[in-house]
Amino acid sequence: MTSTGKGVTVCAKVCPAYNTHVYGFDSSLSIPSIFTSSLYTYKLVMTSVFPLLKIGPFNEYPDEYSSVDAADALRNSKVLVIGAGGLGCEILKNLALTGFKSIEVIDMDTIDISNLNRQFLFRESDVGRPKAEVAAEFIRQRIRDPSLSIVPFFGKIQDKPLEYYKQFTVVICGLDSVEARRWINATLVGLVDEELNNLIPLVDGGTEGFRGQARVILPTLTSCYECSLDMLSTKQTYPVCTIANTPRLPEHCIEWANALEWPVHFSGLKFDADNPEHLDWMYEASLKRAKLFNIKGVTRSLTLGVVKNIIPAIAATNAIVAASCCNEVFKIVTNSNPILNNYMMYSGDDSIFTYTFSHTKKKDCSVCGNTAKTTIAQKWWTLQDFISQLSKNQEIQMKRPSLTTSTQQLYLRAPEALEEATRGNLIKKLSDLIEPMEEILVTDPSLPISLKVRVHFEGPEEKPDTISALMSDV
Numbered sequence: 001m002t003s004t005g006k007g008v009t010v011c012a013k014v015c016p017a018y019n020t021h022v023y024g025f026d027s028s029l030s031i032p033s034i035f036t037s038s039l040y041t042y043k044l045v046m047t048s049v050f051p052l053l054k055i056g057p058f059n060e061y062p063d064e065y066s067s068v069d070a071a072d073a074l075r076n077s078k079v080l081v082i083g084a085g086g087l088g089c090e091i092l093k094n095l096a097l098t099g100f101k102s103i104e105v106i107d108m109d110t111i112d113i114s115n116l117n118r119q120f121l122f123r124e125s126d127v128g129r130p131k132a133e134v135a136a137e138f139i140r141q142r143i144r145d146p147s148l149s150i151v152p153f154f155g156k157i158q159d160k161p162l163e164y165y166k167q168f169t170v171v172i173c174g175l176d177s178v179e180a181r182r183w184i185n186a187t188l189v190g191l192v193d194e195e196l197n198n199l200i201p202l203v204d205g206g207t208e209g210f211r212g213q214a215r216v217i218l219p220t221l222t223s224c225y226e227c228s229l230d231m232l233s234t235k236q237t238y239p240v241c242t243i244a245n246t247p248r249l250p251e252h253c254i255e256w257a258n259a260l261e262w263p264v265h266f267s268g269l270k271f272d273a274d275n276p277e278h279l280d281w282m283y284e285a286s287l288k289r290a291k292l293f294n295i296k297g298v299t300r301s302l303t304l305g306v307v308k309n310i311i312p313a314i315a316a317t318n319a320i321v322a323a324s325c326c327n328e329v330f331k332i333v334t335n336s337n338p339i340l341n342n343y344m345m346y347s348g349d350d351s352i353f354t355y356t357f358s359h360t361k362k363k364d365c366s367v368c369g370n371t372a373k374t375t376i377a378q379k380w381w382t383l384q385d386f387i388s389q390l391s392k393n394q395e396i397q398m399k400r401p402s403l404t405t406s407t408q409q410l411y412l413r414a415p416e417a418l419e420e421a422t423r424g425n426l427i428k429k430l431s432d433l434i435e436p437m438e439e440i441l442v443t444d445p446s447l448p449i450s451l452k453v454r455v456h457f458e459g460p461e462e463k464p465d466t467i468s469a470l471m472s473d474v
């Protein structure tokens, strides 16, 4: 995909709703009859949606475009929304008001009182009820369009069979879970066959405070979610020397109290952020430290945020990212304009910055690539050492990996009997168990994929003493 125009061609081929239906057209009004089902919908379409269906100025294939086809595609497309939280509420509202007629929404959460400031489809009386169900009810009541079908599912995406996902034109995600994103991404990539049948575009949005991103994934054709796993932000950390000697930020003072002072005062007692007395102590200690260095900004809520690593959810960032995602869904379905190619990031925390770039596919991506990842292991590592490093690896991030080769089971977590049978390998040296560059299959119960890894051994045969071990880690 070198230009966005090519993306349009791809989509024209892959969207099942496109080019496959008999068009209902009301010639007296010159707009498709689907939009004349009620006065309300008619007004909605005349004022907002229909003008959008005109071909965009950057469409590189104007001869192939028809606004009637586009309107029909909009009506016949089936969109799956995953997540009915901060982003999900915005997405559902946008899709319904844009004229999509068939929407399904999946969410496994129930409504909490703390959601109400931004998840605007919910009211206080809804607290405790499933998000997907309440969101669908609210949209239905508000839009009052009998031709709009919005079906909720209260549960996990993993509960649905693979066949279920084949019915959708596009999947749009507004999730805060990396695991769920990896699962749906791997599932959609897995559905595509060699002739590109079942190619269902995935539009993914994400926000973190004032930052966010929207991206379009055409499974197997463009970079997938797994390809960009190493871009995930990790927990904010501060150098110990800054915390201990030269604090400049309120966060430095809180980290000082948390990491250095708490263990001194309460040796052996684990800090519990949900215990108000613990939090009070942490706040007071941080405040004292801040006063000493003349640093302003330590508050109780910031203290809680830092110790729990909480990033506030901001309604306006959700609105920006959800709007971008929905525009992409609209363009994918109607082909009116070129789609996003393929990653847009938005940053609002230091003035405003947006940047769009084409994230490239990784050849050794465990989902869409076809070569094994090469990873480095020390010759003296035990299998247990190797597994711990594998879990920490940014590009792998598997919490409970099981490992096999084509000839043997290295370590399996389930069933119990196999765990017992392979447990003895954990203390053996990996370099004694496998050949250099032998392919290992790594699986994890939370992901529908198996990852291929080849190990390149280096370093000494025996575990070096502590100092040189530390040096080799650096």
Ligand SMILES: [Zn+2]
Residues within 6 Å of the ligand: 223, 224, 225, 226, 227, 228, 361, 362, 365, 366, 367, 368, 369
């Ligand atoms: Zn990939």
